[in-house]
Amino acid sequence: MLQVNDLHVTVEGKEILKGLTLTINAGEVHAIMGPNGAGKSTLSAVIAGKDGYEVTQGSITFEGQDVLEMEIEERAQAGLLLGFQYPVEIPGVKNIYLLKSALNAQRAARGEGEMPAPEFMKLVKEKLGFMKMDASFLQRAVNEGFSGGEKKRNEILQMLVLQPKLAMLDEIDSGLDIDAMKVVADGVNSLRAEERAILLVTHYQRLLDYIVPDKVHVLVDGRIVKTGDAELAKELEANGYEGIEESVA
């Protein structure tokens, strides 16, 4: 589904990704782990299309389409959704309005009409319940005054409503207590499907106890140095990144 080939990315004159290659197939859950500054967030930002990241070499294809040729919103409409590490606040814009606009934008891109209001409300309420969130949340402005945990739940809620083909979750576990993490993990796990892929970018192994990945990649100094299964994450926990670096060198 997602094919990243020899990707080189420069940020503010400094090369962060130095030839990253990654293949994600439908139905798979991948985890990317690595030390600070390795380029984890850079990878998801580049795939999503954030400004300020210069691709100097390499390619990214999503379901055969050249991602780098697509506008940010086109990528999202095609089913490529990013869950932010630090979701931004948008005062004045209610959560329900954002959800509705996003969903209808996707449907429009697929040639479908807008979802009728009653159907939409039913869908949203169902997902709200699943994420153990109150209906009052819909009337609040996007992320305004939200705690860290609420913001992360909001990211997952959006995923549940928008049903992406590839969900990239950037450190979705940062700032969460155990209970919140369980709810978030349940949400992510409910997204698992044959036609869907999930990419988790994370620092700590703990999240992977709740969302068991099919493949774990270790990203060090702008490149994937090792790939393994869920056991690799446990190994990292035990030996640290330096342990891996040594074994790879």
Place this chain on the structure above:
Amino acid sequence: MASEEMEQLVRREYKDGFVTDIESDTLPPGLDENTIAFISKKKGEPEWMLEWRLDAYRQWLKMEEPSWAHLDYPPIDYQEISYFSAPKRPEDRPQSLDEVDPKLLETYEKLGIPLHERAALAGVAVDAVFDSVSVATTFKKELAEAGVIFCSISEAIRDYPDLIKQYLGTVVPVADNYFAALNSAVFTDGSFVFVPEGVKCPMELSTYFRINAANTGQFERTLIICEDRAQVSYLEGCTAPMRDENQLHAAVVELVALDDAYIKYSTVQNWYPGDEEGKGGIYNFVTKRGDCRGERSRISWTQVETGSAITWKYPSCVLRGKDSIGEFYSVAVTNGRQQADTGTKMIHIGEGTRSYIVAKGISAGKSDQSYRGLVKIGPRAKGARNFTQCDSLLIGDKCGAHTFPYQEIGNSTATIEHEATTSKIGEDQLFYCQSRGISEEDAVSMIVNGFCKDVFQELPMEFAVEAEALLNVTLEGAVG
């Protein structure tokens, strides 16, 4: 009165010494007492009205143009302006939409203006617009039945002199300020509304129905009076860009509300902007004031304005009557190189008076905007209350927003609340929306509309929809 008849009347009754070519309908540029006499005669006004104008003119001559606004514009030469021009004759106007500037038509399209209104708005010869005549007629019948008077100010001066004498200039005195004095001397058009005791005006009054010549007066004078327990909602302007050769617009609007009366005055104005350098745009210098004369009376100003090169206006309320209420809801948008210095004044005189101010400013491009507000609590205004919220939204990094709030509190039992925020539409916010599949344009529109919500919900519904569309069109291309 037919053109020919009017010209004969002018020739016959003219004051001695008038040198202008009296055959033409249009005055050459310049202002002196003869200009004013000409205007007054053209309008068929009684002697006392001419005296009133001349008195204003003489006071204007003694005044100096104010320069304290946070605005930058080349000096206005008052002798270069023509103070009277007859409406374009049918032959001189576009005969159909094909002859109208295509860019103008494109804007009508974007604003969602109904097809049959576009011709009238573009100044196409009235005969070509079949609907407008019948609509206006039905409208007048309903008002007559309710006892509401709604006509041009010129008609009112002729047909209702007692009301004019009683109320004109009582809210904005002739010498109140430079532009009001000028307006009082040379005004040529405007609305007059009188709602008698106990009557709720059955429909929203709109200037659209009054303008049949599509030639906005540059010096408009409007007077609206609501007697005890009367109510009216008045809509000024429209979202279609107003094409105008006149650069200076110095209107005066006076509102009078007696006991338990309510006047709602809404303005949605989109002046045709000048070119990218800000040249040729309109200067909008307006004095608008409401007098809450009666107890428990209420006046609300709601406005969404954009387009003029320079805007200088402070719709205000004088809260005289006990427990009277003044409200001001405004969205001012500037883009390109526009400049605006706007705000409001709430003058609390009576006991228990309340005022609410919600002012939202959106600056984009290289524009500059200032909010200037005055909340004045007089010594007898026991228990007066004010709530002010002024928010600025900056789009891009080349625009400016400034706030100059003034509070003069003369009574210790008053309660004043002031909140102000300044925010930017950040790239992060746009990226967030786009990463959910929403286009950049839609994202800006969503964020801006969220910002203006509090004001838009005060607008009469049809205006609210138009206002949203107007905002989108104005801010097109504002980001990046």
